Amino acid sequence: MFQLHAEVTRGEVLEKIQDELDLSSPPSTMELPSHEKRAIESEDFPIEFISDIAERESWRKEVNRPPYHVHKWWAQRLGTVFRAALIGASAPEGADVRELFHSPVRFPGATIFDPFMGSGTTLGEALKLGSKAIGRDINPVAHFAVKNALQFHPRAAVQKAFDGLEAKVRSKIQQYYTTATPEGEQATVLYFFWVKSLSCPNCSSDVDLFSNYIFSRHAYPKKHPESRCLCPRCGEINQVAYNASSVTCSACESEFDPQAAPAKGTKATCPSCHTTFGIAGRSREVGGPPSSRMYAKLVLQSDGTKRYLPVSEEDLELYSEAERQLEACQHLFPQVALSPGYNTNQAMNYGYSHWHQMFNSRQLLCLGLLGKAVSEIPEPAIRDAMLCLFSGTLEFNNMFASFKGEGTGAVRHMFYHHILKPERTPLEANPWGTPKSSGAFSTLFRSRLLRAIQYCEDPFELRLSGGKSDKVFGLSETIGHEVADNFSDFGAAKRLYLSCGDSSKTDLENGCVDIVATDPPFFDNVNYSQLADFFHVWQRHLLGDNSSETTRSAREVQHQDVEAFSGRLGDVFRECHRVLKDDGIMLFSYHHSRTEGWSSVLNALRTAGFVITASQPVKAEMSGATPKNQAKEPIDLDIIVVCRKRGADRPSATPCAQDAEKAASAQVSRLAVSGRKLSRNDIMIILMGQLIKQESMGSLAEEPSKLFGADLIDAAIERLVSLRDELQSRTCPAQ
Structure with missing residues (x-):
């Protein structure tokens, strides 16, 4: 890769990159379809293809999408998933999303809004596709990280x-x-x-x-059993086996059990x-x-x-x-x-x-x-x-x-x-x-910041072949943009607008957004603001910032109370409804292990005036995430919930549990046959995605039906688990 000099301008960088990239075909520009069904709303949206690539991305996230991982944020979603989702939301039904994913496709007419921008994944993927991007987050630590991830920084x-x-x-x-x-x-x-x-x-x-007095062991101890143990009597360091139960200290000769x-x-x-x-x-x-x-x-x-x-x-x-x-x-x-x-x-x-x-x-x-x-x-x-x-x-x-x-x-x-x-x-x-x-600072400078700059200069996507992956360059626009100070500045000349504040109140114009794409906070006990304050107090101190000592806000959506969570999420969704064009799409990724987590999202959507048109299960989060690995039935999937504005062209329909189970069965079958291992909780969230889709289509004048009944859900899950077991036994017969 060529070297940059400090005085090089952003335009010169982009021109040199384009000159040096070996594009197999020039970028193709696509216009957003008007009032048509989009590819992401189709039953054949390639959830298997997306999940397989996202799986590979997840194991080396800081290598495969480095701009979004220079700084810590929680529940970061995968760039592969949001690239595919944005392509699917921008292309008409019938478009080959698999082909478009590995093509230099552009959607310059699209404006994408993420009201919970987090680490900036949605915005970065939108910019790579040639679209305009608007991001907002109530947490200043997220805002600071995204601004730095997406701005232009000359390497030299x-x-x-x-x-x-x-x-x-x-x-x-x-x-x-x-x-x-x-x-x-x-x-x-x-x-x-x-x-x-x-x-x-x-x-x-x-x-x-x-x-345990064994304080150092190998990550793979059965293969490398040598460990280091502290003598509790004299403090000597002894080399022992990782599973030793009796040690004689090499210095003081005392005997002890290092496990006790x-x-x-x-x-x-x-x-x-x-x-x-x-x-x-x-x-x-x-x-x-x-x-x-x-x-x-x-x-x-x-x-x-x-x-x-x-x-x-x-x-x-x-x-x-x-x-x-x-x-x-x-x-x-x-x-x-x-x-x-x-x-x-x-x-x-x-x-x-x-x-x-x-x-x-x-x-x-x-x-x-x-x-x-x-x-x-x-x-x-x-x-x-x-x-x-x-x-x-x-x-x-x-x-x-x-x-x-x-x-x-x-x-x-x-x-x-x-x-x-x-x-x-x-x-x-x-x-x-x-x-x-x-x-360390010096090692993270090379492995995080310089790697992120390299990716912004020359983005790539992963492509799988024969069980291996390779990097495909030349598909996307470079990342590195001047950030607009307000919506007027954004509309006039700039492609990126970031702001920090309550996303239920923005300065965006009515109907200015083509796609809302986001990953909302969970209804759970991980309070991002309480954790983010660890970083905020240092950032505030070093910048000489006189703002609040905490990032906590009475308006943040994340909450342990289901009604408070649903109400605040509904407020943000109502603002999304206002700024979204009438033929626009709102999509978001979500999963939850409890039915309250799903009913709260459904209520927020209904009160905001949205109806769900599709529910697409795809690979979620990071494969190495500790809470997931420690769960008995880990959730490895997100549901991409696809929504449209409720209107005369989308009349109410009677929710049907059988239709939800039938759609879930088809998706479980596709993923199982593709070789993806599905836990019981994975199957549960596939079903819940289809259930809230059915519920969203009901009349607003009526209370939601009883599709969330525990007996109904449990019975349907058992049938889907049996289907999974049967399909996996066919795909991977016992030896």
Whole structure:
């Protein structure tokens, strides 16, 4: 790929890219069909084709759609799905979506609106298809991330800014991550290992909250059984098998069971007096978070090898020096109190009262120095791009992060469980890092920011063939746009308009949008704003922003109460109805394991004046998402719910449960025959999508029928599960 220079303009970049791309055919422009059924509303919409490509994207999301993953956001959807959905919503029935997906097709006449833009997936895919894009989100962290993802950033200017940061702060940070080996050679610390401790309520002895003394093992332990174990008596690091139940320490020769440690579940037992106590309760009693003790380190030696070592006296003194330096620095990090809430209470129950308590003193010092240097970058767009990267780095550099082990990315980030879960054995990573680091600013600069810029310059799609995938370039327009300040500015000359605020109230004109495409928040307990505040307090601090200390809003749609959720979602859908053209389409991705989650969406649609015209199941979320993997019957699908304005040309019809089950049966059959493994919950959401489609067609003058009856749903699911089992047995007969 050609190199960019700092003075290169966006137009020159686009021209050079077009000159160098080897397009097999020139882009083809399609006009939106008027008052016609669209491809996405057809029964033969290629859900299998889309799901297979999306599956491949999901395993390397940060590689296959990097602009949407420079910064953390929750429940990110797949670019493949939204590219296909936008093509299907823009092309007439009968169009070959499979062919169009891998063609340089353009829809320049379309304006796409996403009222819950999240990480910006919908908008990026719309821009790649040549359309105009409008995005809005009530959360400023989402708005900041999307603005940086979709703006133009000259590669050379970004690299120059990084080089300047390296010269300014790298040595200041690395001095606190330098150590000596037992042989006296200097080494760089990749990671320090810590354990949380509480005083015993009976004898006051410090109790380390280990649940296992084996602190490092391979991601595939049966193949690579070598692990590292801490001796609880002398602190020596021993090499043992991952499943060892008896160890003799190589230093003090004491024998112990590494699997038997003080913490078990929510309680801990004091090794000195054998008193058992609740960990959260004891944290509240002592009036603060558990204390921390550093016990081991993983170092990078001069010959490039890694080595586990116990923490030395010199390491402890170096940490104390960092504490002293932090005390001498003023206003280096944000000091903002936690506010009670479902997710923040998860930390507050363990004695945390402020966001900065989720970091140790050395992290606050080094991150503060780096953040200050970023904030001093003179060019605003480049500064914001680097600040977005810095903010994303925070996810891996805090005392809620943990060690994943050898053979994989070493740092398990703090939102691995989608909650604010205090970590009992946290990992402190080197925040600047080395080429062999995980989650460090310097490594994320290359793997996230530069990779995102590369994709924006030269987007690609995945194509499957013979069980393998290859990248197809030259299909899409480049990403990199000036953002309009308001709707008038957008309508006059620009293709991208982003705003931050309540999506039930916008400055958009009546009937100005062709397609609303979005992924609304769930009715559930993951409160995006409570989690996003972790990033917001740093962004606000470094930008000198005097806005609210929290991203929480009384108007955010996400809510644990079903009526509040449905009402607020309905308000946003009513605004979508106002700005959508009469022949326009609204589509959104959704899934939920509870019927209330579906009935609330149905009620929101009905009150907003929409009727569902199609329900298309496709691959959902990320294949590696932890909550999904931990579920007994994980949901691996989203439903793309396709809607039109209710009107005279779409008269009411009597909802029919049999029709819903028949349509669901056809979709279950197609996916099962294609080789996709469907859980019971996957089958349930396919059925629920068809049920709410039927319900939406009923008269507004009547209450919704009884299609959501538990007995009806359970019986239909059992029949569909039996169908799945029969089809899968034919496709994959027992050996």
